[in-house]
Amino acid sequence: MNIIKRKVLSVFENQVLKQGCVLEVRAWNPATFFEVDLHLPDVNMEKWNSVQHIKIKVSAYTYRDYTPALWDAETHTCTLCINSSQNGPGSAWVSSLKRGDTISYIGIGSTFHKPVADRRLLCLGDTSSIGHFLALKQLALGIGDVYGAISFSLESHAREFSDYFDTYLQPVQEKKWDLSLVSWLDQQELSNEIVYIAGHIPTAIQLRRHLKQREDFNGDIKLQGFWG
Ligand SMILES: Cc1cc2nc3c(=O)[nH]c(=O)nc-3n(C[C@H](O)[C@H](O)[C@H](O)COP(=O)(O)OP(=O)(O)OC[C@H]3O[C@@H](n4cnc5c(N)ncnc54)[C@H](O)[C@@H]3O)c2cc1C
Secondary structure (H helix, E strand, O other): OOOHHHHHHHHHEEEEEEEEEEEEEEOOOOOOEEEEEEEEEOHHHHHHHOOEEEEEEEOOOEEEEEOOOEOOOOOOEEEEEEEEEOOOOHHHHHHHOOOOOOOEEEEEEEOOOOOOOOEEEEEEEEEHHHHHHHHHHHOOOOOOOOEEEEEOOOHHHHHHHHHHOOOOOOEEOOOOHHHHHHHHHHHHOOOOOOEEEEEEEHHHHHHHHHHHHOOOOOOOEEEEEOOO
16 A cells, blocks of 8 residues: 555544444454454444444454444443454454453444344354344344354354353354255245345355245345355
């Protein structure tokens, strides 16, 4: 990046960047997945009625999207669930975080995923979408019935997921990983569910194609691609 571009970006960042504080970081075993508790004093979480995403500065002029989950509007706190098994600035950033650090973010926006009343809400995704579905579950409290599956490449992470979180989402083992969720779906009876798919984009597209071929399925599919 040349000097002029950097200067323009610095001015922009000075105007828009907001700060939050890291309250706690919990690494799973092995440490390629993190739960990060944040205090975001400037955020009004009362208004959230769809799953949100926060654009965080992870290194110089570099931003990544993550999903605020398990929020408490009164204390302005939430938790990010971040997969870091890949090599990237986002992974490096989360791996280096510790309690008391300041984080910078551009803003928080809505995704198109929100619960629909009186329907079964079927969630399908990989580890990058854990926060996304925890958020959907929180929004669906008293509205709709959430269930589904998350694919894991590591057995230890699948175990930790079941230990730490509600078991409404079933962990499934990635074998040839984009097929594991299809196999899981083949064991489910479907009708008019709202299906929420998030995470790896090619897998999400494959799952949607597979669902559309199911004769017993006459519901709706909502896809939110994360990475590809
Ligand atoms: C709306 C939205 C919400 C999101 N919420 C979350 C969230 O809550 N938690 C979360 O972990 N991610 C989330 N993501 C995905 C995250 O922003 C991206 O995965 C991001 O690219 C990771 O940045 P990185 O710098 O670590 O890797 P990058 O430098 O972006 O990518 C490096 C390489 O790794 C691959 N890659 C990226 N992500 C993964 C992955 N999860 N597993 C395996 N390979 C990968 C890329 O395809 C690329 O080849 C979200 C994305 C969006 C759009």
